[in-house]
Amino acid sequence: MVETVLETSGLTMRFGGVIASDNVNFKLQARELRCLIGPNGAGKSTFFKCVTGLLKPTEGHVYMRGQEVTGWQTHQIASLGVGIKTQTPNVMDALSVHENIWLAARRFYSIVEARERADEIIERLALGAIARAQMGQLAHGERQRVELGIVAVANPWLVLLDEPAAGMSAQDVDRMTDIIHQLTRFAAVVIVEHDMQFIRSIAQTVTVFHQGAVLMEDSVENVMSDPQVRAVYLGKKA
Amino acid sequence: MSRRASQDVTITLVVSAFLIWFLPLMISTYTLTVLVIYGMLGLSLGLIWGFGGILCFGQAAFFGLGAYTYAITAINIGESTLPMILAxxxxxxxxxxxxxxxxxxxxxxxxxxxxxxxxxxxLFKFMNSTAGPQYAIGNARLGGFNGIPGFQTLNVPGDPSAYIWGDTYFYVCALALVIVFLLVTWLLRSSFGRIAVGIRENEVRMGLMGYNVAARKTMLFAIGAAIAGLAGALFANWGEIVTPNLFSLGQSAEIIIWCIVGGLGTRFGPIVGAAGLAYLKFMLGQQSMIDNTLIMGLILVLFVLFLPRGLVPAIETLLNSIIGHKKRKPKPHRMRRARHG
Incomplete structure (x- = not known):
């Protein structure tokens, strides 16, 4: 039997009268790769924030590996072994690439092991040439890659990525795809994404959000060819 | 982390030994003592603000609290060891x-x-309003606006009659500053310090990594306050009186100015800023032509405009460019040849 690593039941988030997330029931299995798509304002990011502890859901429950984590703070959820990347790059600009990755590793490993793991990840992500450079001086694509390194170095079993391919060149996206495939060898990965090209190249199962609720959940091909999805997501003309 | 820890300690010890020997030849030890104490106070804010990103407008509160704690317990106990620890x-x-x-x-x-x-x-208002005899802790009357005079000053531990004062007191304070400086160095090199700098840079990211940001900031804040408290106790011993003015707004603002002028994000900067500006204020206090707060304000404005990173980082950059210049000298030669070839 495959273990369920992330589950939400009846997850609802209201902002005043607006229901941003409406009774979402979501299940994710170990080492599964899942994309969340939907038009702007569909509730993808709200769902993401409720799961990562950045927001506290109004109703409903979140479970990770069977443990209820509803209302936990972000650092508590991350401590379970969950890697999170937010929409905008969140890195330490005045520190070197190595220090950024080392800090992430240090949370779970001893000083010596953290350095070894940081070196290993830097090699795996081909960041060696910029390892001593300051984060603030790097290009957008490199920063995104380093942030994936920050997530990967902690050896998470669940990875949550909010728009990892946003604003990246085709070459960077290819690299990103590789890295994400590497991650799925050990972890379940959830990706919130807009870029259809990227989703086609990477996803197996896609969950479509619409008006805060889950519209459908199926394989990429079925989702892409579904008339309803095309109507809400791609616009009626497409 | 370019220099090794042992190298760092050696440089600290050599430089401070030189300063402790050299400075008394120029300035009286009585004045130097208070400069050292202010240096420690500057370092306390430099640590939490420069390396933890916590801008505290009330570092004077911990300074004053340390001084009052020392004075009150010293009167009640009559010996200085425990009061120093409590401070x-x-x-x-x-x-x-x-x-x-x-x-x-x-x-x-x-x-x-x-x-x-x-x-x-x-704290300032409260201490000012404690003039009546009903405001007393044990034998120590808080004394309101007049403060608390006449407490037991620093003595050799265990021997209340062996006072430490004068030149000796200067050396004790200087040594205390060196020890605190080394402890701060060690702290910043440790994982705790590196994580603190990470929090300064991006709190959200550190939270996403799984660090309890609130707990770590609280701890760093307390460490800064402990250093400020020690400085306060040393100040109480130096002045032999504590008054509510320790908590004044002017004092709080001055600590922030020390850090800005000296250089935030360095260990040495806030100490240099504190000692330098305090000495300048002392010199300016000896004349009556210009109000010294005016000069202080002018210095702050000039620094913010022209040396926004502060004195110590500016000097570092200057030294690096001089050394770097020497190394780079052969370069034009090579370039010229390349062009010809």
Whole structure:
């Protein structure tokens, strides 16, 4: 039997009268790769924030590996072994690439092991040439890659990525795809994404959000060819 | 982390030994003592602000609290060892409680500044209003505006009649500063220090990595307060009186100016800023032509405009460019040849 690593039941988030997330029931299995798509304002990011502890859901429950984590703070959820990347790059600009990755590793490993793991990840992500450079001086694509390194170095079993391919060149996206495939060898990965090209190249199962609720959940091909999805997501003309 | 730890310690020891020998030849040890104490106070804010990103407008509160704790317990006990320890612990515990309230409450920087400022003002107002005989802790009357005079000053531990004063007291203070400086160096090199710098740079990211940001900021805040408290106790011993002016707004603002002028994000900067500006103020106090707060204000404005990173980083950059210039000298030659070839 495959273990369920992330589950939400009846997850609802209201902002005043607006229901941003409406009774979402979501299940994710170990080492599964899942994309969340939907038009702007569909509730993808709200769902993401409720799961990562950045927001506290109004109703409903979140479970990770069977443990209820509803209302936990972000650092508590991350401590379970969950890697999170937010929409905008969140890195330490005045520190070197190595220090950024080392800090992430240090949370779970001893000083010596953290350095070894940081070196290993830097090699795996081909960041060696910029390892001593300051984060603030790097290009957008490199920063995104380093942030994936920050997530990967902690050896998470669940990875949550909010728009990892946003604003990246085709070459960077290819690299990103590789890295994400590497991650799925050990972890379940959830990706919130807009870029259809990227989703086609990477996803197996896609969950479509619409008006805060889950519209459908199926394989990429079925989702892409579904008339309803095309109507809400791609616009009626497409 | 370019230099090795042992190298860092050696440089610190050599430089401070030289300064402790050299400076008394130029300036009286009585004045130097207070400069050293201010240096320690500057370092306390330099640590939490420069390396933890916590801008505290009320560092004077912990300084004053350390001084008052020392004075009150010294009167009651009549010996200085325990009061010195308490003068470090009381501000640290106070800061831990205040910090926990602020950091777990997820207050933003602006509110943090307001709260620390108000706490300082409350202590200032409260201490000023304790003139009556009913305000006493044990044998120590708080004395309101006049403060507390006549307490037992620093003595050799265990021997209340062996006072440490004059030149010896200067050396004790200087040694205390060196020890605190080395401890700060060690702290910043440790994982705790590196994580603190990470939090300064990006709190959200550190939270996403799984670090308990609130707990770590609270701890750093308390460490800063402990250092400020020690400086306060040393100051009480130096002045032989504590008054509510220790909590004044002017004092709080001055500590921030020391850090800006000296250089934030360096260990040495706030000490240089504190000692330098305090000495300047002392010199200016000997003339009556210009008001010295005017000069202080002018210095701050000039620094913010022309050396926004502060004195120590500016000198570092200058030295690096001189050394780098020497190394780069052969370069034009090579370039010219390349062009011909």
């Amino acid at each position: 470090v612990l009381v501000p640290a515990v106070f800061a831990a409680l205040l910090g926990a309230m602020m950091f777990y409450g997820r207050l933003t920087d602006v509110y943090l500044g307001v709260i620390t400022l108000v706490v300082t003002l409350i």
